[in-house]
Ligand SMILES: Nc1ncnc2c1ncn2[C@@H]1O[C@H](COP(=O)(O)OP(=O)(O)O)[C@@H](O)[C@H]1O
Ligand code: SF4
């Protein structure tokens with residue numbers, strides 16, 4: 001896809017297939033409440049490919065798991081709506097959500113090694129997804145399993161159905177997981193870092209496969225990753241998460257070209273580029289991801305933000321439209337940072353370096 | 365499932381079992397024949413008759429000749445003759461009794477594993493609820509009760525009180541008709557035999573189930589939209605079983621040896637009853653024969669357990 | 683350098699060990715089941731001691747009551763088939779159970795600890811032989827071997843203790859071997875070795891004290907196992923010979939006449955089960971107390 005068609009695709013959006021509104025998921029721990037997902041709102045459109053990026057611990061997985069009510073103990077979904085086909089997935093019965101899992105919304109996971117059951121045949125684990133929803137007879141399921149394995153380009157699919165997961169390579173296991181996800185031709189496929197555990201070459205193959213399937217089958221894909229490169233290769237729209245919240249969202253081209261949130265900006269800066277100067281390449285975000293048990297006051301990114309101003313320390317910026325289709329949660333935004341603080345020429349990206357609000361100048 | 369390698373492995377194990385059986389019976393043979401007094405202690409024979417009998421059993425020859433003859437017999441599957449009942453060959457007795465002991469042991473094992481795993485799974489799924497505590501405490505009580513104590517209470521409750529209470533319309537049969545008993549007669553002894561070990565299985569199943577339900581593949585199974593019961597049984601239990609099989613070996617030995625007591629209480633004509641009888645009667649040849657039977661039974665049971673691994677865990681191949 | 687090493691040598695117990703015992707005691711006291719076990723066992727010990735000098739009736743004398751009499755005011759637990767008082771015999775039976783249980787563990791400790799220490803510390807061929815033996819003994823049916831041994835040695839209290847110890851020594855040996863294997867790699871042992879301490883000193887002065895917790899737990903679980911064995915042997919008529927009262931033997935006599943006089947079998951069964959349970963609860967409590975990270 002060329003950049004312009006992709007941008008067009010992002011604009012010509014039909015009615016959303018999934019609407020997430022103010023989702024909140026928390027962990028009740030001994031030390032207090034961890035707000036893993038804190039008021040996440042977004043839409044997913046039919047057939048689109050939406051990226052969710054953010055560093056590890058920012059709440060991407062918990063957001064995805066919340067959609068299917070699969071949050072592990074001691075996690076609880078404490079608020080929000082997830083509208084899918086006129087029903088709120090958070091309100092329907094256990095039996096109803098069970099029937100949606102794997103049938104309408106499928107999910108695949110990061111580590112195909114541990115995500116497949118070691119004692120069951122791979123083919124059976126795929127067929128099982130169909131049988132769970134009475135989508136096929138045993139005979140049909142077996143047949144379709146072979147087709148699916150071919151579809152995800154597993155060589156010698158007929159003989160591989162009977163293989164146990166340990167007999168497959170890492171890449172093949174992830175292909176099998178994808179086949180499992182596609183078994184019931186779901187309208188949404190959530191992929192939680194599906195390539196993170198794989199070799200670089202295999203990663204590329206899996207991404208290509210997902211892109212093709214997205215095109216051919218029209219399945220909407222929610223691609224969770226901490227890698228901006230993956231987003232660039234696969235997605236039309238992207239959500240950027242930080243500390244359990246969405247800090248920026250919009251069309252991929254637009255955001256890659258013109259990120260408005262300093263966090264997105266620094267994520268993009270840290271992608272290694274062949275043409276970049278050495279010091280430029282080393283320039284990535286400083287500091288640690290915030291402790292979600294005691295999130296910073298004001299903007300959650302302020303302890304690491306080079307452009308922070310006084311207001312950032314006290315007030316949480318709302319997610320607002322900063323450009324057509326592009327939302328960002330920042331009091332300053334990169335347009336202003338570039339214009340007023342010389343962000344483009346910035347070499348020192350320590351907190352407050354560009355705005356002059358360095359650590360020593362903050363009155364606690 | 366059973367590849368060529370597995371068959372070769374089974375063959376090797378069978379050879380080892382034969383060697384172990386030979387070794388064990390040799391030890392018992394030599395041990396017994398070093399006892400003071402002689403093997404005909406219980407016969408109260410005198411003079412000529414005594415000499416004749418000694419000769420009949422070959423007991424008048426040097427020990428090493430006796431031992432060579434014994435080994436030669438063993439290799440042909442001949443365990444000799446009873447010292448008490450002259451002329452009665454031991455091999456058929458031992459084989460028959462082995463099958464009876466295996467029958468009761470197998471039913472006991474089904475109780476052990478069935479009850480143990482059910483309790484273990486329930487305790488794991490209901491972790492830290494009153495149910496979990498009750499089951500955990502019961503399991504300590506379970507393995508603190510010798511099987512004859514359990515047998516005692518079973519007989520009291522089901523054999524006597526229930527009988528009296530319902531005036532004979534409803535009771536459990538105590539005793540053992542025929543060689544292999546009856547369906548009605550097997551429950552109480554098998555339960556008494558298996559229950560103490562059920563609590564051990566329950567503890568282990570609980571621990572391993574708790575481990576398993578945190579695994580990623582359980583999350584995958586949920587994401588597929590499987591029913592919770594299917595997830596627990598098909599995806600959880602099967603994996604939780606793997607560590608449980610590890611203790612099945614010692615457990616089977618426990619059940620087989622526990623049978624000595626239970627068979628005596630319920631009058632079951634198995635190896636255990638014969639063992640106790642032959643020791644008390646000082647029928648040395650039968651003692652050796654029965655011990656040989658036990659060695660074979662234990663060897664085969666252990667082989668069975670090892671093969672179970674192959675069935676349960678596809679990653680294991682011999 | 684030499685000075686530091688010497689300083690370490692004079693401190694045989696690992697630093698974290700000191701507070702471990704007081705912590706363990708605190709944790710054990712909080713475990714109600716273990717505490718109940720301790721109280722019950724104290725009672726059993728007292729009863730056993732008292733029965734050596736006094737019982738309501740003679741333990742051996744037949745005809746002190748009507749045979750098979752049910753529990754009554756004179757004979758609180760009834761009378762057995764020979765007219766002996768069940769309560770008196772039950773009290774005396776505690777002696778045998780305790781002697782066998784504790785005697786066996788002393789033997790098991792005496793054999794298993796040195797073997798385990800040596801195998802774990804010196805490794806090599808000796809360790810291989812020991813490991814082979816341990817696995818061999820785990821593979822054989824313990825009760826049957828004990829039966830045969832008692833049969834070969836002749837039934838007496840000493841022989842029973844020996845027979846049970848022979849079938850259970852490897853529990854302790856395996857545990858101590860494992861502990862030694864891991865402890866020998868710790869710095870304070872290395873330091874002692876570097877300072878030239880002799881193996882015997884390292885083993886008994888340094889490794890053993892640090893392995894004491896698990897050893898105590900194992901020994902606590904070993905006692906009921908031995909008592910259970912003795913009960914089995916007595917039940918099968920191969921225990922301490924009559925007329926000495928044993929719980930297993932009393933149960934064996936009683937189960938035959940269970941229809942006429944259930945108390946004869948119920949009394950020893952309950953005494954035995956409670957004793958085993960008390961030891962197991964105590965063992966569980968000790969394990970949780972001494973090894974907070976332990977399984978369970
Ligand atoms: N079991 C748990 N207990 C407490 N907090 C948890 C648990 N699992 C996740 N969290 C919290 O949820 C946050 C988000 O986790 P996650 O969604 O897995 O992040 P991501 O997928 O973006 O790497 C983590 O930063 C952590 O604080
Ligand atoms: S400029 Fe302020 S609001 Fe914007 S990201 Fe930085 S700290 Fe947050």
Ligand SMILES: [Mg+2]
Nearest residue numbers: 060061062192
């Ligand atoms: Mg994640």
